[in-house]
Amino acid sequence: MIDIVAIPTRDSYFAMHVPIDITVTVVTAWGDELHTNHPNAPHGEGDYLVCAVGEDGRPNLSDVWVLNGLIFPDCYDISRMRQR
Secondary structure, X not given: OOOEEOOXXXXXXXXXXXXXXXXXXXXXXXXXXXXOOOOOOOOOOEEXXXXXXXXXXXXXXXXXXXXXXXXXXXXXXXXXXXXX
């Protein structure tokens, strides 16, 4: 398990880094299967599982998606990202 800590605010997201040597499959809210660290593309140090903050301030795990680790910093402001 990889722990992350996030301070939820409006329009914020939870993200969990998946190291390059681990593959995870998620089924999205729209029914597609997405895979982390697929061997046919570069991923940097690994991909990320991302989800929105739910109304209770916790991760909305009913809608999780995968984002390639190489483009993650280009898509999200990681300046306040903390690792635990």
